[in-house]
Amino acid sequence: MVIVFGQKPSIIASAAVAGPLERKSVFYSYFDSVVEDERWNQATNEQGNVKMIQEACQILLNKTGLNRLDIDFFLAGDLVNQMTPTNFAAREIAASFIGLFSACATSVSSVIVACLLTELGASQYAIAGASSHHNAIERQFRYPIYYGSQKPATAQWTVTAAGFTLIGKHNPKNPSIVAATVGKVIDYGQKDPFHMGAAMAPAAYDTISRHLEKRKQQIKDYDLIMTGDLGKIGLQILKKMFAETGATREECNIFRDAGAEFYGEDPSFLAGASGSGCSASVYFSYVLQQLKSGRFKRVLLVATGSLHSPLTFQQGESIPCTAHAIEVTME
Amino acid sequence: MIFMDFLFAFIIGGLICAIGQVLMDVGKMTPGKTLSIMVVAGSIISGLGWYQPLIDLAGAGATIPITSFGHSLTQGAIAEAQKHGWVGVLTGMFEVTSSGISSAIVFGFIAALLFKSKGKVN
Amino acid sequence: MEQEKFDKIEQEITPRTPYVKNVLKAFFVGGLICTIGHAITYFYIIFFDFTEKTVGNPTVATMIFLSMLLTGFGLYQKLGQFAGAGSAVPVSGFGNAVISAAIEHRTEGFVLGVGGNMFKLAGSVILFGVTSAFVVALVKLILVSTGVIEW
Incomplete structure (x- = not known):
């Protein structure tokens, strides 16, 4: 189904946060923040994932000078079972929240929902995005991190990173x-x-x-x-x-x-x-x-x-x- | 000849691992499935009485691969069956092979105390 | 796009598994691990009063101890990516399966986490080893008692 947005909602601001290994990324210089500790100084990987989401959203707010009470909707997801990191991060963000799961396609599906809400006039500012945490996901989907199994050349590496955008009304200065x-x-x-x-x-x-x-x-x-x-x-x-x-x-x-x-x-x-x-x-x-x-x-x-x-x-x-x-x- | 001794350990051990790799790559098996099959194979070969000669020839080359786990379980069961008949089949299994499992448990516990997993690249 | 057409494209582009290279790597690393094990065997025979029959136990324990260090410092995983079955088939690979699961599930506590998950990878090896040993010993017992073979 193709949706055409007559009011052309804009991406007011965006933020990307990544883990320590993502220093090796070719996109490294575009990220807003790269953390030293992959658990974000928390006790568990999953808590680290929560912190990563919160940090990305905070950077997003700082960039726009908005307060978290100005946010109408928080639409996001991740890959951990039942999306607990996003759910827990939503606790702090305190906006109306819908967790979205489209696996690795959540980054775009969340933006689509945010655009629909903006188009509807229900949302002034909505945060949309997704995150994934290598250690938290690898142990759930595959093997323990330290298990010595041989991966084929077709295997991919789950990144530790989060990307969030602020979707608002049309503004010609923004995409x-x-x-x-x-x-x-x-x-x-x-x-x-x-x-x-x-x-x-x-x-x-x-x-x-x-x-x-x-x-x-x-x-x-x-x-x-x-x-x-x-x-x-x-x-x-x-x-x-x-x-x-x-x-x-x-x-x-x-x-x-x-x-x-x-x-x-x-x-x-x-x-x-x-x-x-x-x-x-x-x-x-x-x-x-x-x-x-x-x-x-x-x-x-x-x-x-x-x-x-x-x-x-x-x-x-x-x-x-x-x-x-x-x-x-x-x- | 001590050199030949080590050479046999290398070749036999390497060959058993190479068989495992063939199961994984050609048979498209997960490591867990591969190891399970190798343990069963070790146990059957042991029952036929062919595993002990392999150990005599290659030493650690035959005792270090996981096939030897099947062998020692089987030999434990057979030895007790010889002494006690039917009951021995059940009771004898871990007589010979306890060290692998018990050390894995102990060191696993210690490792859980000492280490934290970190995402590293190969 | 039709299934057949896609399958053709997929097979054309997906790189082939380098069978020969993988088997050679498994052979050399597996052989090397067994050679190290053999050296440990000699160590226990020469410096302690172990015999050729009893030396297996301390050798296995030592290999698993070494495996713990390599696993804990994240090195066994790198070895596994290189060697495949070469590092998975030796008993150190069994140790790695148990130890990596124990480390990974530490965050869920020692009872439900470490205790409950330690054997989630290696458990099948124990299950099939024990079951198969049971069957083999039973068959042998039946054959002996019916006079087909001798012990």
Whole structure:
């Protein structure tokens, strides 16, 4: 389903916070804060995740000079069971809160909901975003951190990062969201949790092609189409899928992936980064700054998410995936 | 020859691990499944009486891989079965092999006291 | 896009598992760990009064102790990424499975966390080892008592 926002809600401000390992990220210089201790000086990883969300939201408020009482809605999610870090952070933020789970696509799905509320006139200022914490998620989805298992070249590294935006009424000085596509759940029967790029690529393909079709656009109408965390191999698959359906080489170069680029060419991160904080921290720092500086005029942000759990994997189920897209323009 | 002794430990130990790697890569198995299969294999080979010759040949090359865990459990059960018949099959199992499990438990507990897990890159 | 077309693209782009390289790495690291174990065996035989039959126990315990140090400093995980089965199959890998789970679940307390989760990875090895030993010993007992084979 493609939604066109007549009032073009704007991204008033954004904040990205990352963990110590994310110093190695190529987007490092765009982050607002990088912490020394990955637990944010808390006792547990999960509490560290809570702190990370709170810090990102605080930076967001500081940038705009707003008070937390000015915030109407807080819309966010993460990957920990029942999204407790976000729920607990919402306790401090004290705005009306809806927890959203679209796995790693939450960064965009939360912005879509915030835009709808703004469009409706219900929200003056809404915070939307997502976070992920490597240690908290790895132990839940895979193995204990210190367990010596061999990951294949297709595996991705869950980032410790958070990205949040403040969505408000249209303001020509800021990037605005003109349209969005809410993704369907796509399942091509992929089962390997160490090869999420292949599972998610069809979802990204579906969402992007439907968005372009309904908006009567072409790939080259965009300066950038950035997927969330397909990783190096997933991005290749996506490009190939578009190439097979008639996209030129030049058009394929418009496609980029936050996860594939996040850690640069460092081979120890295998196929690149993943996690809901991956797309959130890149979109809401690097991409928005490029829009503001005028380098990009129109971008499509397509956050991809795999909707499986360790339980469904063990029960032999395949990995259903989704992708949500927002079309962001700068006047 | 002490050199040959170590060489056999290296080769036999390495070969058992290589079999494990084949199970993981070609058989697309998780580490847990691979290790379970290797333990069962060790136990069956031991029941056929072929594991002890391997230990005589390779020493630690045969006792360090997880297959030897299956072997010692089986030998414990068989030894007690010889003495006490049916009941011994159940009671004898951990007679020989307690050290692996007990040290893993003790050191696991100590490690939980001492260490905190941190996200590191390979 | 049709399923078949996607499967073709997926298989074309996904890198092949480097079987030979992985097996060689497992062979060398696994062999090396066993050689270290063998040296420890000699150490216990020469400096303590262990015999070839009894030396297995202290060797295994020492290997697991070394595994604890490597696991605790986050090194066993790096070894595992390089060696695969080469570091998982030796008994130090069994130790790593128990110890990493114990460290990881420390935040849920010692009873429900460490106690409840210590064997969540290694438990299956014990289950299948014990069950299979039981069956093998039982079969052997039946065969002996029916006079097919001797002990």
